Amino acid sequence: MSTATIPVPPPTLTPKDFKSDLKPIWCPGCGDFGVLQAVYRALSAIGRPPHEIAFVSGIGCSSRIPGYTTAYGFNSVHGRALPIAQGIKLANPDLLVLVAGGDGDGFSIGGGHVPHAIRRNIDLTYLVMDNQIYGLTKGQLSPTSAKGTKTVTSSLGSLENPVNPLLYVLSYGAPFVAQGTPADLPGLAAVVEEAIRYPGFAFVNVQSPCVTYGEEHQQIKAQKQRLTPLASVGHDPSDMLQALTLAQAYGTMLYTGVLYRNPDPPPTFGALVRERQQALAAGAVPRERILDLFVQR
């Protein structure tokens, strides 16, 4: 009888294993608490140990989230989480890289990075905690605030249309796009987990309400009344055209679940890099002889 072939089961991880000792600075009732819970659940379901995870964020209330996990975190500067995360993933493809931030971080100051992260298709999961307001700086207009929203910087009502994050990432070709809300925690944990498992750039817009500066209809209680699971309307996530149609309801309908999943995942940037590295490795001059490249005989 063989005794050596019984594999040791990997230690199972629970959501608690991802919870750090830091106490969140968020206001009581903030939607971000729910997002954090969903992340804990998704990560424990995935089962990668915390030290194999890099969790990158920008600046804003939501960008505090990496510090509340036991993963390696990088709470960077406003709007630059995506470039930093891409550098991390390309430098070490074995890492699970999560990116998080608010609507200002992702669609205002850092909006220019989103299309490029998408077109490179680097294997990241990007969670935007979209609350349609600048909470950390105490209630200014955000890029996703509805037209006419009155805030301290738009006291007479805003004059511009909001960015539609769903349409934005779909139209740049994101292969995985979902929306969730802490009003449906199991649903949110499920889409976060699915986004992480998706091989390529995955985007999750989370309708995470601001309890302090948000409006009544945005709060969790109101969301519970009006959220519409995409499955309940018979949406087929592989149907890009239908996804584009549904995405246009951003701001009026609160759809939850997977809006688009490319059923045939295109190769990631990382996979193409590895291919190139392997094809060219044999042609390397040893580093200590790199100057041979310049030799003139």
Added chain:
Amino acid sequence: MTRDLVIGMAGSGGDGIVSAGESLIAACASEGYHAIMTKSFGSQIRGGESSCRVRLAIDPVLNPGGALDVAVALNWDDFLKFGAELPVAGTTVVIYDANTGVAPDALPLVGVAPHEVFAVPIEEMARRSAKTDKAKNTIVLGLLAGWFGIGRAAILAGMRKKFAKKSAELVAANERAFQAGVEFAEAHPLATPRTMEKTTRRGARLLTDGNDMCAAAAVFAGCDFFSGYPITPSTEVMQFFTRETWKYGGVALQCEDEIAGVGAALGASFAGKKAMTATSGPGMALKTEILSLASIAELPLVVLNVQRGGPSTGIPTKSEQADLFQAVFSSHGDVVRPVLAPTTVADTFTTTVEAFNVAEQYQTPVVILSDQEIAQRKEIVDPIDTSQVRVVERRRPRADELEHYARFRMTDGGVSPISHPGMPGGTYLAAGIEHNEHGDPTASGLVHARMNEKRIRKLDPLRTRADLFHVEGDDAAPLALVSWGSSAGVCREALQLARADGLRVKLLVPYLLFPVAEEIYARFFHSVQAGLVVEQSHLGQLYRVLRMFLDVPSGVQSFCRSGANPFQPAEVAAALRDAARALHRRTGDARHQPQE
């Protein structure tokens, strides 16, 4: 016999002037000469006028030189567009295409009568010998080989190698054109022969520019991640990485903007890789916020700024040394950001490796301040013994340090062992927000003060790094030159000229510009009563930074001017003579009097 020759050539875009310069400097390398080649183009993207200068010499060439010994004009309109870049003097031999219809005694040169003038039917000779006017540049090479004795065999060998890939006819046509040039020169000897002395130096030499040298040095140092955004005059660094880095398992990423360029590199460094980005002034401005992030998050990062004329777009294709203030002071908050500067293509190698060493050892962003001239000039470099160049790795935590790991632990030197994602037991939060030893965010003024002190104190050892300074000349000299970057090469030659004039002078070239090494300067200045800080900026930025941190002797003045106007050794030497005379008047000490 001639030991030093400066050749300047200009023509239209299709004339192959730069290609001729490249053939010439390659031949110089195999003939054992030292040489520098600089190129200059009109502002057109393609076509238009182009020029190059080649200075070759028996002794090491430290700068592109001043007035031309040999001027080659394929047409005068194009030649004259380069004005001060191709200065003709009373000592110059002028060679031009007779088809310009200009009489040798009626050259369109103002206020100068060249030493000798040759109207050569260059185009006609090309047509006759090679059946195409595309061989004009080969005729020129033949003329130069014939008149100045520069490596006939080497030029021919280079040409055969270059054209062999195309066709045997092309090789034969160019050989005929080259021969025609040589024969013309032999049939019309110079009144004053200027044949280059032969060298005995043989064997492999390196031929490259500062940007390629910087990129190669980065690979040598173990850099496996480059990200950036194209910008003149640094783009060649990215081009090198996008060709080479994959072979080493590395990654090169052309980003959507300058900010992403530095952001991705910082992410790679956080992930444990040596990483760099490259840019020029405008890009540097955009990268500033993330450089400050690198400082507070204590992450190694190397940023190359190839300086060009500024502010704003300025003059993208010309050299300037006016980004020192930006490199040193552009951070918000209290930050010391080390800044290193190479002075030649050759020392770009060690300077770049040292930039990585400093970044990794002290967990800090490091700026390499190169400049357009060093970055884009081609230089013959003697082989570098890379086994003598040390490479430093960042200090990883030992197993016992990971037990209760504190990423930003207070240590005697201020450097804390650094983990990276993937390392069990090392998890921490890197952050731009102030943090305690464990990386936890804080708004405590007390912790902030202690952390600032740690981050600045850890760089103190740099200020005693005498190996990052080049000192030359008599230690007791009362006169001094201080210079950095490409201007340092001018000053090294000016030093020789001034000493030949009997001046007692010494030179200090800092490779480390910041933090200011007060004691090293103080030691250098102990004997100094007068001198010049020579640099290519309107404000004299190094001079002002030095005065901010130390007592510069009052007789030491700034000798500076805006970029795109390189200094000449003779003018620096002349300014030094003036300084010596002033010192003589002031002190009455006859030893300061230059020999007239």
